[in-house]
Amino acid sequence: MQLTLSLTKKTLLGAGLGLLATALVLLLTRFIMPNLFERFEAETLDSRYYAKIRHQTALRQGGVIDDIVIVDVDQRSLDKLGQYAQWPRSHHAKVIDYLRQQGAAVIGFDILFLERDERVVDSMLVASTGGAGNVVNALAFSSADPQAFLHPMPTAPPPFEAQRYVYKFAPELPLNFPKEDRFSGKFFELYNRSAKLGFVNFLDDAGDDAIRRMPLFLNFAGQTYPSFALAVIMQHQNIAQKEVVISSEREVWLNNSANGRAPLRIPIDKRGRMMINYAGSFQSFRYISYVDVWQQHLDPGYLKNKIVLIGASAPGLYDLRVVPFQNNFPGVEIHANLIHNILKQDFILEQPGASSFAMLLVLSALIGVIALLLSPWLSLLLSFLIAAGYVGLSFWAFVYRNVWMAEVEPLLAMALALLFGMIYRYLSEEREKNFIYGMFGNYLSDSLVTAILRKPAMLKLGGERKFATAFFSDIKDFTKISERLTPDELITQLNEYLSAMTDIVLKYGGYLDKYEGDAIVAGFGIPVDQEDHAERACFAALEMQERLVTQRNKWREEKRPLLEARIGLNSGHMIAGNIGGKSRSDYTMIGDSVNLASRLEGVNKMYGTSIIISEDTFELSKNKIIARELDAIRVKGKAKPVRIYELLARRDRGVSQEQSAVMKHFARGLEYYRLQDWRNAILQFRRVLDLKKEDDPAIEFLRRCEVFMQSPRPPNWDGVFEMHGK
Numbered sequence: 001m002q003l004t005l006s007l008t009k010k011t012l013l014g015a016g017l018g019l020l021a022t023a024l025v026l027l028l029t030r031f032i033m034p035n036l037f038e039r040f041e042a043e044t045l046d047s048r049y050y051a052k053i054r055h056q057t058a059l060r061q062g063g064v065i066d067d068i069v070i071v072d073v074d075q076r077s078l079d080k081l082g083q084y085a086q087w088p089r090s091h092h093a094k095v096i097d098y099l100r101q102q103g104a105a106v107i108g109f110d111i112l113f114l115e116r117d118e119r120v121v122d123s124m125l126v127a128s129t130g131g132a133g134n135v136v137n138a139l140a141f142s143s144a145d146p147q148a149f150l151h152p153m154p155t156a157p158p159p160f161e162a163q164r165y166v167y168k169f170a171p172e173l174p175l176n177f178p179k180e181d182r183f184s185g186k187f188f189e190l191y192n193r194s195a196k197l198g199f200v201n202f203l204d205d206a207g208d209d210a211i212r213r214m215p216l217f218l219n220f221a222g223q224t225y226p227s228f229a230l231a232v233i234m235q236h237q238n239i240a241q242k243e244v245v246i247s248s249e250r251e252v253w254l255n256n257s258a259n260g261r262a263p264l265r266i267p268i269d270k271r272g273r274m275m276i277n278y279a280g281s282f283q284s285f286r287y288i289s290y291v292d293v294w295q296q297h298l299d300p301g302y303l304k305n306k307i308v309l310i311g312a313s314a315p316g317l318y319d320l321r322v323v324p325f326q327n328n329f330p331g332v333e334i335h336a337n338l339i340h341n342i343l344k345q346d347f348i349l350e351q352p353g354a355s356s357f358a359m360l361l362v363l364s365a366l367i368g369v370i371a372l373l374l375s376p377w378l379s380l381l382l383s384f385l386i387a388a389g390y391v392g393l394s395f396w397a398f399v400y401r402n403v404w405m406a407e408v409e410p411l412l413a414m415a416l417a418l419l420f421g422m423i424y425r426y427l428s429e430e431r432e433k434n435f436i437y438g439m440f441g442n443y444l445s446d447s448l449v450t451a452i453l454r455k456p457a458m459l460k461l462g463g464e465r466k467f468a469t470a471f472f473s474d475i476k477d478f479t480k481i482s483e484r485l486t487p488d489e490l491i492t493q494l495n496e497y498l499s500a501m502t503d504i505v506l507k508y509g510g511y512l513d514k515y516e517g518d519a520i521v522a523g524f525g526i527p528v529d530q531e532d533h534a535e536r537a538c539f540a541a542l543e544m545q546e547r548l549v550t551q552r553n554k555w556r557e558e559k560r561p562l563l564e565a566r567i568g569l570n571s572g573h574m575i576a577g578n579i580g581g582k583s584r585s586d587y588t589m590i591g592d593s594v595n596l597a598s599r600l601e602g603v604n605k606m607y608g609t610s611i612i613i614s615e616d617t618f619e620l621s622k623n624k625i626i627a628r629e630l631d632a633i634r635v636k637g638k639a640k641p642v643r644i645y646e647l648l649a650r651r652d653r654g655v656s657q658e659q660s661a662v663m664k665h666f667a668r669g670l671e672y673y674r675l676q677d678w679r680n681a682i683l684q685f686r687r688v689l690d691l692k693k694e695d696d697p698a699i700e701f702l703r704r705c706e707v708f709m710q711s712p713r714p715p716n717w718d719g720v721f722e723m724h725g726k
Helices: 007-032 034-060 075-081 090-102 121-132 188-193 228-237 290-294 331-344 353-373 376-401 408-440 446-454 478-483 487-507 533-557 592-607 615-621 657-674 678-691 696-710
Strands: 065-073 106-109 135-142 182-184 196-199 213-215 217-220 223-226 244-248 251-254 264-267 273-275 285-289 307-312 320-323 326-330 462-475 511-516 519-524 565-580 585-590 611-614 625-634 642-650
Touching: 007 034, 007 353, 007 408, 034 376, 034 408, 065 075, 065 290, 065 331, 075 290, 090 106, 090 121, 090 290, 090 307, 106 228, 121 135, 121 188, 135 188, 135 228, 196 223, 196 228, 223 228, 228 251, 228 307, 228 331, 264 273, 264 331, 285 290, 285 331, 307 331, 320 331, 326 331, 353 376, 353 408, 376 408, 462 478, 462 487, 462 533, 462 585, 462 592, 487 511, 487 519, 487 533, 511 585, 519 533, 533 565, 533 611, 533 615, 533 625, 533 642, 565 592, 565 615, 592 611, 592 625, 592 642, 592 696, 611 615, 615 625, 615 642, 625 657, 657 678, 657 696, 678 696
Parallel strands: 065 285, 065 307, 106 135, 106 307, 135 196, 565 611
Antiparallel strands: 135 182, 213 273, 217 223, 244 251, 251 264, 320 326, 462 519, 462 565, 511 519, 565 585, 611 642, 625 642
């Protein structure tokens, strides 16, 4: 049975789930709830603005930008000159005249002059504006409100010379500029004497009043008006309306080649808005109090060739705005930032649509694949790291490369891709997990079953080469015992024995391969790799013999047969896998190393031992066990001899002094035996029996020595004993 999808199929399915998540996100963000998600994106953008402002401020090291100067109607000016509403407009006329004398390149009023006073001083403002020839004034437009009898205006008021200030673009361009219904203001004489005019409307960006973008154009009564910042640029660069070209809905070109300058390029979005690259927090530009200019306190020539903007930062004058990093930010400094961006060609660019879409697809597909290929917790962790990495990339791109990368759509797509992957895994793999638990729960410890659930592909048909330890145990004289019991008694005692022994195998992380009647076949290091597989197998074998001592005491009281088990262990390369047909298969192990473990279990009969391990198993676990070398044997079907050891105890528990002495004399006897010094060998083995009368290995070697004394070995005898049976 094929339990899992192939790696390729999982990868493709995960990618498909990611693409499905992308499609759903685009449907939500661009068609179903675009305003809501635009608001979310704006909030993520604000955090990047905070980081960028700190970076920009650090770069300036406390300095300010002084090629654009703001003449500020601040609280100090109000304290000196009185309430702003009571100021005669001759104040502004005086300031214009002074700024012109100082050589200001452009004088921009971010102050709305909506009504004409009947006082003579208004004529002074008009005269100064016309005489300076470089004054840019502000316009305002508003929406219709029929309930207040403010109906849409079909044209600009006739006294206003609109044609001097409006723009005409090719009608085939897909322009989507903001539109307003009404022209606010009646001071037409001032407007008509201005060098340029521009609107100062701050239009809603994402429903939260924060100013992140500014439209460069606005449509009113079928005509297009420039923003205040653009009008200042036009005046400063001496660019006529006809030299303003929109090459696409995403770029505005100011062609001032006639003045010997390179064209200015301004990136805009589909609504004609330019993203503002704020130079810093409040007062990043040079501020001069209005009253100081009015009193003409500036150093001569300080303002020469500079752009001068006149605006207000004083509370109560209604020109403080919300920006991404500050709640009260003068509107005049917003215009200063726009002007600075255009002149320096220093813009925040939105990531191209194709690149953004490709990144969205790749990220969501990647998370979908991760969700199917990795464990749930690892999927969550890696997905979080990828999402955090993307957020970090978006911050870096915004702060250091002036590139705005969308965050909401990619993060939402990644979250949905992960969710879809988790749901799929739950629905499709829950049945598979139940199958694995049902099939292997009785043959593996819970930890190994969990490991298989993490990697179910190990149960596929076929196998893999493993270096592991094979375990074989068998009940001594089981045939004779079974003949003395009824079938029910035999099955009851055998089940009790097998249950206790199996628990120990599972306790040490072994895999219960099979029962062969009374025999137990197990493996350590399969199906899950274990670096200490040999130690685990040795510990399990020792504990099984200890448990049997307890069981035999119980069975003695119950007058039942006293079962004894012989165990053989061997470590080596073997093939482990789910072997069988498509309709039925078993996970098992095969190979010469497995066969040798089986042979070693039988070798116990000759030496009268309980546990025999191979040299390979001994070498892998000798730091954790105590064992004595028994012999070097050549088993049936193998040309290479095998050194075998009797496993005695765990090293952390030790052996008795008597057993230690037994091991010492037995080892010496074995040395003499291999040297064919039969008399000294017999002497050592008899000393073993003096210490332990029923040491079967010593008895076996005494028998051999006596035989070999009568039948000497050939000169090339290598000390290896030939095993002719199992």
